[in-house]
Each structure stands twice: as structure tokens, then as C-alpha cells.
Amino acid sequence: MNGLALWLRYARASLAGQVRYRGAFLMQMAGHLATTLLGFAAIWVLFHRFGTVRGWTVGQVALFYGLVNIEFALTETIGYGFERFGDDFLRAGAFDRLLLRPRWTVLQLLGHQFRLRPLARLAQGAAVLALGLGMTPVRPLLFTAPMMLWTVAGGIAFFLGVLVGQAALSFRTIESLEVVNVLTYGGVEAGQYPFDLDARWFRRLMTCVIPLGAVTYEPMLAILGRSPHPMAATLAPTAGFAFLAIMLLYWQAAVRRHASTGS
């Protein structure tokens, strides 16, 4: 029984648990569909009112928006256990239970709550991405398709890294973790627009300090044929994996520390 099979079983069990509350489940799906339909509307509204900005068209922005939302949706699908770690595990005292099982904590948490909810975001992201691709000329498919997959992988690694880091931080404080939303929801919010709309300090921050920019923005420039350094841009998603690796190390350290303080 390898990790993936176990994860699938966890995910199946989690889904089975969710659809038991049928009313809530249906409302959730309806709510998310509505939200996601309205989400891109905000961007469309801005372009509708102001026209193009700095040479960016609504089609190009749709590519950024679609890609970032796909990345985040997939991350939320698998990473919700980490997002809820402080409340659902630490505060509820359920983390000990995970430690009592002979499996890696990360694997158990990944499978803890497999959710359909982000699928609405995923569908919308995909639709907006398709819309963007229809409106915008990009590099040939042979480059664009694998590059997009690679970019999405790097983006998932980045967002998952944020959630793992958030969970590790909740060993220290449960209350103040709202700050991490800056990176997750804030990252999605910021990443939906091309970064050169923003102030330079912000661009630097988002590219160098928090590698979100590197992970999605630079490769996307390459796909659009606008990148000043196409080779570097192609490698940029690696930063997402590096970030995830660092966060996993931090997680391991935090779990070890938890075992010595016991609180």
C-alpha cells in the first residue's frame, strides 16, 4: 500500500463524509458557482470601464487570472487539512491522533479533507484561461502546453508551501494566522493581474521575497512571448518547489518542537 493509494482512500472517505450533509453540500456548490462567476466579473468590469492598460488586454489578463486560480484551486483541493490545521487539529487536540499513526503527518493531512468546493474555482479558472487563449496570441502549442503544465505544478508547490508554513506557524500561535492570507488569498488576488501594473517595490517583493511572481508571472511572460529572459523564465517554476521544500523542512522542525513542548 503506497502513499498515493492511501491518500486516495483518505480522499474518498472525506468526500463520503461531506456528501452526507446533503443540504449543506448542495448549497456549497451553488455558492461557489455564483462566487466564481462573479469573481472574474470584477476584472471584466474594470476593463470594460477603463479599456486596455499599459498594453495589457483583458485577454492577456484572463491568462494570468485563469492560471493563478487553477493553481490555487488545485492546492485548496488537497491542502485544506493544512489550512485548517490550527483549528481542526491543534486546538481540537486531534494532532496527537495523527502522531499515533504510523504514517507521515503530511500525507495524513493532505488526505484529511479532500474538497470539491475548489472545483468551482478550478472550472472557472479553466474557462477564463480558455477565454484568454482564444483572445490572445501565444507561443506555439508545443511550447505553451507543457510550459503551462509546468507553471501550474510550480504554482501548486508554492501555494502548498504557504499552507504548510501556515500550519507549522500555528504551533506557535493560532490566533494571528490570518496574516498568511496575505500570501494565499492575497497572492491569488495579486497574481491575477500582470505585476507590471503594480508599483516597483511590490513587484520586487512578489518576485524575489515571495516567489509567487517568479512562479507564475515570469513563465506567463514567456508564454506570451513578452519575457526579457525566456530561458530564466522557463526555469522559474522551480522556485515554487524550492519554497515547498523549505516549508516542509520547517514543518518537520515544528513537529519535532511540538513533541518536546507538548503544547
Added chain:
Amino acid sequence: MPSSPARIVVEDLCKSYRVAASPPGGRRGLAGWLPARRSWRTIAALRGVAFTIEPGTITGLIGPNGAGKSTLIKILSGILRPDSGRVTVGGLVPWAQRLRHVARIGVVFGQRSQLWWDLPVDDGFALLRDIYRVPPALYRTRRARLVETLRLADFLDQPVRQLSLGQRMRAELAAALLHAPPLLILDEPTIGLDAPSKLAIRAFIRDLNRQDGTTILLTTHDMHDIEALAERVIVIGHGRVLADSPFETLRATTLSGRRLIATFDGPAPAIALPAGVSRLPAADRVLALDFDPARIGAADLLRLLAPPGTPAGTAAPADVTITRPSIEDVISRFYERHASTP
């Protein structure tokens, strides 16, 4: 069936916590918003605990709340790392070799569920089978046996949240034993259960120990659990081992006293109490005395109540019982005796 004997060796185990002490009361409302300095203090939960538990035994771990029991249980189950001291369970150091260690133990917390709240019991079992990598053939026989002995068949397909407490506890026991661990740790397994459920759980634990040779370590506040199950009792208090002996020895050394209850037809007579005897408050017609048999024999005490020569039916008691102190009395007396020696 257990794979390897689980000998538990604990030596000189110490563990302390640092806790934040907030100023008493605290500032109220928006004023509480101003930053406050936090002070820390250290609480020693365990200070030099040592014992050895042989495979195939049942050991009761008791002690008042806050004595360090939970800390000890957490260390033994590998989720807490002590400050100093040595622990091996079946040759493994729990916290250092956690994954290998926890694969070989089963843990049941009476106050916490390990099953999935929204899932049917059987689905939870299947998930645990995969988590513990139980081979399918072994799982089938194991599950069948547990379902039978714990009488789970009626509610296997119900979500855990719909179970009664007694049903849930039985399901929890099964869940902890699916992977046939040689060591089972039970933390207050009968808490909140009704009498028949308690008896069923105790019988199951005893059979498990006898038939499979499973080593069992159990904490409880219900002294009847101890009386019914434990060959040996380890009393923890103030982070130390206060006593480690068969229960009968503990009873004899702690409370050798006896209690005499005499009921009279009329008001109980006032008698002069000899040394070693104390009178307890009781109803009008009842005389309740605690006495130390080493200082005054039961026969002498009875003679005192109805001195020879008193005419029958006047002052002689209508009924007399003499009892040993209850296990609760033994333990509370024991805790009291050690309360003053930190």
C-alpha cells in the same frame, strides 16, 4: 498473534512545561488591548519516574488530576519527547522511532475519538487497515473476531456520530486493535459509560490479555477498573511514582482500618471511645465507627457496644456490619497522605 513482546522500560524520566501566566483578572474591554508583559513559569510534570512493565501483564496507572499521568502516556506513545531519562518499548525509543513504534501499539483515549465522525464504523476500519498496512487476510480474521467479541455487527454501517457512548467505545477498542498491537494503552476507557458497558469493556480487556497475551497499560479514575483488571498499580503523584505494587498490598499498607456500623432499635447509645476508634457522623439510630484492628480487636469493640450483663433488647444493637475500606477510600487516603509532600 502479537508480533513481538512489548517490554516497557522507563528510567529516570523527567519532563517540565513552560506555561504563560497571565495577570489575574486581566484588563477588560478595549483597555485589555494595550500590550501586556507575559510571564512564564515552569511546571515539572514528571520528575524521575522509573518502572518496568513485563510483556503480557495488565498495569493500572492511577493518580489525581494533574499528577503527570497524561504526560507519561504521551511519552510512552511517542508523541511527546521527555527532557531527560530513558524509555524503551519493545526495544524502540518511542519518540525517536515514532513511526515504527506507533505501528506496534494501540491507543484508546476515552475522551477522544480516533474514528471518523461522519463515516460509518466499517469504513473507518478499512481506512485504518490501509494506514497500518494490515495484510488483507489478517484484517479479515481480525475484524471478524473483534466484531464478534465486541458485538459491533448492529452498528457497523452507522456513522460514528450516531453511536451511543458505549457503542462508540467498543468501536474505538476495535479500531485500536485491528493491527494486532502487542501493547494496548487505554486512557480512561470507561469514562462516562453505564454499568453494563463498563463490565463489557472490562471483560473484553481481560480476555484480550489472557488470550492474545496483549500487554495492557491503563489509566483510570474508576477504581473498579483497577480492582477488576490490574495485577499491579502504579500510583503517580507530583510527577513521581508514589507506589508501585499489587493493589492488595497498597490497600493493606494504606488503610488497614475497618469500619463498624451498628443499628439500634432506639437512639444509638453514647459510648466512651477507646484509643484507635473514631466515631463518624450518622443517623440517630446508627453508630458508625472507624477502628484500627491492630489496636483494638473487632470482638473487643463489639463487647463495648453490648457489655455482658445488659438485658437483651435494651441497648444491644439490632444489626452490625464490619467492612473493609472501599477502594475509593484507599486511594483518596493515599492521595491525601502524599498531598503535603511535593
Added chain:
Amino acid sequence: MMQAATPYLAAFRARWRTTLRYRAAALAGFVTQCWWGAINIMIYAAFYRMAHGGDGAAAPFALHQTITYVWIMQATLALMPWGCDPDIADAVRGGAVAHDLLRPVDLWWWWFCRATARILGRLVPRALLMLAFAGLLLPRAGLGAWALHPPPSIADAALFAVSILLGLALSACIVVLLNIVTVRTLSPAGGNAVITPLALILSGNMLPLALFPGAFQTVLILQPFAGLGDLPCRFWLGTLHGGRAILALGQQAAWLAAVAVAGRAALRRTLHRLEIQGG
């Protein structure tokens, strides 16, 4: 009269105090909202400056008004009906919700007071911090162009206060509705998933309602969520006067009454069901 109100005031006080205790959460929320506001403002600035030669003529608000709007929205983020009362969600999950029915109080008012206190307890510290940051600190730091501007007149400020209070009451009424949905569906997830995003978008929190295309404006102003953010912001900016101000406050009051009445009816039916099914 005072006696009758005692348990509700007690519920309010207890909840207000426990909520205020989450200091770190409020500070974290404040930092998050500063960041959020900064991102929004940068994007609006880019659109305003780059489109149509930088005059922002296409927009109904000037850039500094939009910036003020963003800060007000961030300051009052806690006013949104973020979801059902977490204690009630726990009670429903643990099957203990029947305990709330044992109290000799009107459950709707009980829940309403709890909701109001919780919203206020989250709102007040964050709003004060945000006003101090965006209204006082930014101008001092030479970033006046990005700062929150005060309302043009005392009258506007007063209207803003009234409008915010109506918004607070409406939000609490919505929370009570969410509590009821939680009791009915046995999970807080469904109701929260529907309301929170709707409120964020339709209150103008994500994007000022005035920026939406003209064809939608009437509908957007009339829908209930406008009272949770957009209308108070317009009062603060001083763009609603006279008859339009009265209409706006009337709109808020009407929705408040409607949601309250609907909530009381729904609660009555839910309690009736609980009595029959025994929780």
C-alpha cells in the same frame, strides 16, 4: 422593561468581551487588510492613471475617492456576515444545540445580540487601527496621496454613522439566518459558502459598486448587501444628500426589517421541527 432586556444584554456583554480578547487575531487581520488595501489601490491607480491619458474620466469617482472607499471597506471588513456563529456550529455538530432551546429567552434576540456583539468586537479594534493607519499615519508619512480622507462635513459623518449602524444590524440578522440554516442542514459550510462571497462582491468590498456598468447600477444600489458597505461609503464620501440620503437609509431600514421578519419566521418553523423530531 429593563428586566426583560437583562439576559440579552448579558449575552451581548459576554460575547463582546470574549471577542475582544483575540488581540493577535485583530492585529493579524489589520495587517492583512492593509496589504489587501495596498494591492487594490495599486491596481485602481494603474487603471486610473494609464487609461484615457491618466484623467480617469471614465470613472464615477476620482482616484482619491476610490482610495478612501477602499480603506473604509478594509476598515469595516469585519462588518460582513462572515458566517454562522461558531459556537452554534459546534453545538450543532456535537448535537448539543437543543441546550440553546432550554433557555427562557427569545432565541432570535439571543442570537441577534450574540451576533451583534461578535461583529462589534471584531470590528471596533480593526476599524480603529485601520483609521489610524490610513487616515493619520499615511498623511504624516508623506503618502497623503494614498491616504484615507475624512468625510467632507459633520453631517456626512453623522449619516455615515447611522448607515453603519443599520449595516451592523443587517449583518447580525443575516448571521442569525445563517445559524438557522446551520441547524437545518446540520453543517455551517453550506450557508457560509453562499453568503460570504455574495456579501463581499455585492457590498462593494471587492470593487466599488459605482464602477460596475451603468445598466446594473439601479439593481446594485437596491439589493440588500449595498447597505453593508457601499451605502455607508457613499455617505462618508459625501455623495448622498437630501432625498437620495433618505432613500438610501430607507432602503437599509426596509431590508433590515425584511431580513429580521424572515429570520423570525424561519426560526419559528425550525424550532417547531426540532420539537417534533427531538433535535
